[in-house]
Amino acid sequence: MLVLNCSTKLQKLEKMLRWSFPVSLKVYGAVMNINRGNPFRKEVVVDSWPDFKAVITRPQRQVHIHVISFVSESFVNGESFIWEACTFFFFLIYFLYSLRMDPKFTLAYLDISHSSLLNKTWSRGGNPRCEKYLANLICSFPSACVLDDEGYPLSWSLTDQFATMIHSYTLPEHRRKGFSRLVTTTLAKKLHSCGFPVQG
Incomplete structure (x- = not known):
């Protein structure tokens, strides 16, 4: 090999x-x-x-790095490479959808403070290790979500290290309102604009 x-x-x-x-x-x-x-x-x-x-x-064989230490390095040093490449596109999509969306909801991206909610709703989650993994994904890869007027995520999707859209979820009380389609479409367009294959 x-x-x-x-x-x-x-x-x-x-x-x-x-x-x-x-x-x-x-x-x-x-x-x-x-x-x-x-x-x-x-x-x-x-x-x-x-x-x-x-x-x-x-x-990598020679690199033994704890997930949370990478999250802090990435967050502090601003090395979230995908975000920088996609910022303009994301705000364009945000502007277009905000024209049609109820003003009390906002199209945004996930941030590290949302990792505990994702951990609670993820079928494989519910433990500190998964929460650290999700925090790392949030800091490193594109995501999209719909926030309520208090900044609480109602629907979201994020990508993993294989460029796969994973962990798409809408809170039960907000289903059948088109949020999932909006989030998935926005994330797919963001991935496509960055040259990633759209899969998930």
């Missing part, structure tokens, strides 16, 4: 994986995130290069 460290090879791999959709979608998303800052500190291993038959993404 060969670890790909060269950025040129990783970019070439990303292009090669694109031609194998949908089979390569998960590994493509991981390679794409590695090429765009590698927030989860992954590495790519192939059986041979350039005529590979297997591609594996795994945590």
Whole structure:
């Protein structure tokens, strides 16, 4: 097995994986995130290069970093690479949807203070480790949500390290109002504008 460290090879791999959709979608998303800052500190291993038959993404062997320490580093240093690239697009979408949405609701993105609510509503959540994982996703990858007039999330969706839209949820009392479609569409457009495949 060969670890790909060269950025040129990783970019070439990303292009090669694109031609194998949908089979390569998960590994493509991981390679794409590695090429765009590698927030989860992954590495790519192939059986041979350039005529590979297997591609594996795994945590880097030499890096042992606790999830919450990455969250604070990313938050303090402003290394949320995707946010910077998508800021203009997000505000354009926000402006367009705010023209049609009830003024007491706001289209926004999740912030780290929402991680406890997501942890409570996530089927795999309910523990501190999952809350740290969700906080890391919120800080590192695009998300979208509808907030009420007090800034409380009513509906949301976020992406993970594989560029997959995950953990979409609408609070039961706010279902059947179109919030889920609004959040999913906004996030999909944001991902597409940043060059990510839309999957989830």
